[in-house]
């Protein structure tokens with residue numbers, strides 16, 4: 001479990017690119033939680049901007065999508081492998097909005 005968690009974290013970090021800080025946690029229900037923080041941006045209270053999404057595969061995708069949008073919006077010149085999937089991320093965002101899932105602040 002621990003090994004696969006760190007492997008998942010490394011895979012996510014590689015996709016998210018050099019600006020990101022990726023951690024994979026386990027929540028109270030033993031579910032994986034992906035957290036992608038931005039090393040350049042802070043939000044209210046001085047904390048790093050971050051996307052936090054539960055789920056082994058859903059969490060990975062959802063956090064990575066959120067991160068991709070953050071990169072495009074705040075760091076237009078940044079490069080990251082995940083941006084290759086931006087069109088798919090936008091499609092998923094559209095589908096989630098139809099479903100009414102709340103977004104981050």
Ligand SMILES: [Zn+2]
Pocket residue numbers: 038039040041049070074075
């Ligand atoms: Zn940022």
